[in-house]
Amino acid sequence: MAYPAGGSDNILLITDSYKVTHHFQYPDNTTVVYSYFESRGGKFPSTVFFGLQYILKRWLIGPVVTKEKIQEAKELYSLHFGHDHFNEEGWNYILEHHKGYLPLRIKSVPEGSLVPFKNVLFTVENTDPKCFWLTNYFETLLVQVWYPMTVATNSRYQKEIIAKYLDETADNMDGLPFKLHDFGFRGSSSVESAGIGGCAHLVNFMGTDTIAGISTARRYYGCPMAGFSIPAAEHSTITTWGKDGEYEAFKNMLTRFPKGLVACVSDSYNIWNACEKIWGEQLKDIIEGRDGTLVVRPDSGDPPEVVVKVLDILGKKFGTKINSKGFKMLPQCIRIIQGDGISYETLDTILTNMKKNGWSADNIAFGSGGALLQRLDRDTQKCAFKCSYALINGKEVNVFKQPITDPGKKSKKGRLTLELQDGEYVTMTEGTGDPKKDLLITVFENGKLLRDYTFDEVRKNAEIDLVKNRIN
Numbered sequence: 001m002a003y004p005a006g007g008s009d010n011i012l013l014i015t016d017s018y019k020v021t022h023h024f025q026y027p028d029n030t031t032v033v034y035s036y037f038e039s040r041g042g043k044f045p046s047t048v049f050f051g052l053q054y055i056l057k058r059w060l061i062g063p064v065v066t067k068e069k070i071q072e073a074k075e076l077y078s079l080h081f082g083h084d085h086f087n088e089e090g091w092n093y094i095l096e097h098h099k100g101y102l103p104l105r106i107k108s109v110p111e112g113s114l115v116p117f118k119n120v121l122f123t124v125e126n127t128d129p130k131c132f133w134l135t136n137y138f139e140t141l142l143v144q145v146w147y148p149m150t151v152a153t154n155s156r157y158q159k160e161i162i163a164k165y166l167d168e169t170a171d172n173m174d175g176l177p178f179k180l181h182d183f184g185f186r187g188s189s190s191v192e193s194a195g196i197g198g199c200a201h202l203v204n205f206m207g208t209d210t211i212a213g214i215s216t217a218r219r220y221y222g223c224p225m226a227g228f229s230i231p232a233a234e235h236s237t238i239t240t241w242g243k244d245g246e247y248e249a250f251k252n253m254l255t256r257f258p259k260g261l262v263a264c265v266s267d268s269y270n271i272w273n274a275c276e277k278i279w280g281e282q283l284k285d286i287i288e289g290r291d292g293t294l295v296v297r298p299d300s301g302d303p304p305e306v307v308v309k310v311l312d313i314l315g316k317k318f319g320t321k322i323n324s325k326g327f328k329m330l331p332q333c334i335r336i337i338q339g340d341g342i343s344y345e346t347l348d349t350i351l352t353n354m355k356k357n358g359w360s361a362d363n364i365a366f367g368s369g370g371a372l373l374q375r376l377d378r379d380t381q382k383c384a385f386k387c388s389y390a391l392i393n394g395k396e397v398n399v400f401k402q403p404i405t406d407p408g409k410k411s412k413k414g415r416l417t418l419e420l421q422d423g424e425y426v427t428m429t430e431g432t433g434d435p436k437k438d439l440l441i442t443v444f445e446n447g448k449l450l451r452d453y454t455f456d457e458v459r460k461n462a463e464i465d466l467v468k469n470r471i472n
């Protein structure tokens with residue numbers, strides 16, 4: 001007999017196996033378990049908090065507990081453990097006393113906020129004393145917020161690098177939102193993760209080829225169109241014309257897309273010849289007479305060198321002007337995009353080589369794939385979820401871990417608030433905070449979403465401080 005696929009939207013199955021046994025493991029008469037989520041540190045000093053709303057809407061809101069799901073979980077866990085450890089009574093209680101809505105309260109920092117590490121980002125607690133065991137049941141799912149958060153953070157720190165070079169070498173910052181394009185759909189581990197990561201990148205930028213990210217923004221952040229793209233070639237649409245047909249293939253791009261931006265990958269055979277002879281001579285007049293911009297795309301070689309060499313060839317052929325910062329600009333009819341080997345680590349090497357050779361950062365856009373959406377893990381920002389407070393026999397207990405073997409894993413104690421002191425975020429512990437000053441907002445309570453962020457709000461919260469960048 002075919003067993004129904006476990007886990008497809010049965011929230012009782014969206015957890016780690018050991019958690020199914022945890023309701024037996026807390027002290028008797030535990031009535032509250034209160035836990036928090038933080039980035040303990042890692043690659044970037046601050047984190048863009050993003051993506052909790054997706055998880056809440058996708059998995060946790062509404063009457064998610066049903067009789068059928070309890071039955072399915074009971075059967076599956078009985079097979080899985082070979083014993084009956086499943087908390088059938090506890091789940092039936094939620095069904096009967098809460099109509100299947102989860103009796104939890106989740107408070108979080110506003111989505112899009114940039115928060116220095118070791119600050120509380122969200123808290124979870126049970127709202128029904130009988131359901132003390134539920135708080136940490138959903139750690140597994142909630143901690144997956146590490147992914148959108150880390151993508152949004154990694155993407156943001158690249159935005160800061162590009163902003164710095166635009167500030168130093170460009171007339172203005174107007175092009176910034178389109179300077180890092182998401183190429184990462186195919187390199188993502190699944191369509192769902194491409195959707196989550198693609199959406200996270202769009203918190204900072206407006207250019208993407210990851211349609212799944214557009215869909216996620218539409219469905220979970222009320223944004224009808226979170227990102228844009230342009231007609232662009234891939235190697236197959238160039239190489240099918242044959243090695244001797246590259247001129248025809250390129251000309252076809254310019255005639256099929258006579259207006260606006262059009263990008264053309266130009267390294268199929270010899271990018272130097274493509275730039276010098278085809279773009280720079282044979283098609284030069286069409287490009288200069290066209291009502292739009294051709295975007296030449298190298299896609300191989302050592303990025304810092306290839307980018308400057310392509311710019312030098314195109315500059316020689318199409319001419320350049322010196323902008324207000326004293327750097328060279330190609331004419332409006334031609335630009336380049338570098339979509340190979342782009343990451344937080346390589347951006348600076350490319351932009352600094354351009355600057356050294358007198359080229360404005362405004363001549364280029366970047367595409368990033370695997371490094372943008374996939375080459376990250378939970379440890380990149382050291383994301384952790386820990387219990388910090390409990391109520392046991394009516395007594396408040398500050399709960400913490402403090403491993404002698406790793407002081408960095410020490411956890412916070414007691415009930416937490418996130419407050420601003422002299423413009424800096426501060427996490428108040430052990431209930432010493434002032435609830436009236438708490439920046440954590442109740443976003444989820446008893447199965448209902450209490451705060452629904454629009455993507456515009458998230459983007460506003462995540463805006464980079466261009467003035468700060470100018471000073472640095």
Ligand SMILES: O=C1OCCC/C1=C\Nc1ccccc1
Nearest residue numbers: 183184209229230232263337339
């Ligand atoms: O190369 C690629 O790999 C993977 C996904 C997209 C992609 C290129 N797209 C593109 C979009 C706008 C301007 C230029 C290229």
